[in-house]
Amino acid sequence: MTALISLDLAEWREWASAETQDLAVKTIEGGGVLILPRLAFILMGSERRFLSAQWSDDKAKNISFDGRTLKGARGSVSDLTDLSRMVSRFAQCAADLVSALFPRYAPFVLSARTSFRPQPAVGRAVSWRKDDSRLHIDAFPSRPNRGERILRVFSNVSPDEDRVWRVGDRFEAVARKFLPRIGRQLPGSARLLATLRVTKGLRSEYDHLMLALHDRAKADLDYQKSCPQQVVRFPPGSTWLCFSDQVMHAAVSGQYMFEQTIHLPVSALYDPSSSPLATLERLRGKPLL
Ligand code: SIN
Numbered sequence: 550m551t552a553l554i555s556l557d558l559a560e561w562r563e564w565a566s567a568e569t570q571d572l573a574v575k576t577i578e579g580g581g582v583l584i585l586p587r588l589a590f591i592l593m594g595s596e597r598r599f600l601s602a603q604w605s606d607d608k609a610k611n612i613s614f615d616g617r618t619l620k621g622a623r624g625s626v627s628d629l630t631d632l633s634r635m636v637s638r639f640a641q642c643a644a645d646l647v648s649a650l651f652p653r654y655a656p657f658v659l660s661a662r663t664s665f666r667p668q669p670a671v672g673r674a675v676s677w678r679k680d681d682s683r684l685h686i687d688a689f690p691s692r693p694n695r696g697e698r699i700l701r702v703f704s705n706v707s708p709d710e711d712r713v714w715r716v717g718d719r720f721e722a723v724a725r726k727f728l729p730r731i732g733r734q735l736p737g738s739a740r741l742l743a744t745l746r747v748t749k750g751l752r753s754e755y756d757h758l759m760l761a762l763h764d765r766a767k768a769d770l771d772y773q774k775s776c777p778q779q780v781v782r783f784p785p786g787s788t789w790l791c792f793s794d795q796v797m798h799a800a801v802s803g804q805y806m807f808e809q810t811i812h813l814p815v816s817a818l819y820d821p822s823s824s825p826l827a828t829l830e831r832l833r834g835k836p837l838l
């Protein structure tokens with residue numbers, strides 16, 4: 550079963566002892582979820598107005614900020630400035646937290662996108678492939694990452710509603726189940742997809758397998774129902790983090806969450822042999838990059 554480990558931190562910039570760091574590293578690199586039940590992202594008075602789905606522009610599910618441009622939001626210039634400021638503040642909090650718990654990751658903490666999710670976690674009409682209420686590992690068709698890790702920090706800012714997830718089986722068990730049914734990447738397909746700009750860069754064999762794992766698991770309704778899984782509730786005012794390319798997760802319910810993505814090269818891990826890349830290479834018996 551996927552490990553769920555809680556830590557009693559209450560400050561984003563808290564100093565973490567060597568034992569705390571060690572537990573945090575073993576938890577997330579081992580494919581578990583690290584939960585900080587008392588670590589809240591507090592909205593400032595005027596930011597509470599952003600707890601409404603009306604700030605989404607209807608096209609995108611999330612409001613996102615890359616440090617420069619705010620996407621997916623609507624409002625006046627001053628609203629959008631305040632929204633950007635709030636999302637940046639969360640990015641800084643998440644960066645401080647990750648740097649304190651995982652010093653080796655510190656150089657990478659501010660490199661990726663931050664999102665504010667004012668929409669209900671489930672309920673939008675989407676295709677099965679985009680349906681995040683089905684258990685999945687994160688893998689994105691247009692963004693090959695060649696083994697780079699996807700670390701995500703989440704914080705529930707709802708005043709009254711838990712964010713609820715299902716968390717599934719361990720990565721290796723999922724890979725063992727679905728890998729035998731996944732065929733090889735078609736020769737020449739990676740170059741074709743990149744040339745047609747379907748993908749940003751070349752899709753490696755690793756990316757091919759991760760996408761197939763994502764798709765096969767979501768498409769298999771029997772598996773969705775009967776695989777080992779647990780329901781996890783993240784209450785208002787809590788924060789949690791995991792490698793979402795490794796933890797099988799599915800949204801069940803909730804509204805109003807922040808999420809920070811951090812991309813990490815495998816070489817930044819404390820134990821690269823625990824990565825999906827190393828696991829898939831072991832199971833396939835060959836290099837995948
Ligand atoms: C996901 O990241 O797949 C969904 C998580 C959520 O909306 O809580």
Ligand code: FE
Nearest residue numbers: 681686687793
């Ligand atoms: Fe996901």
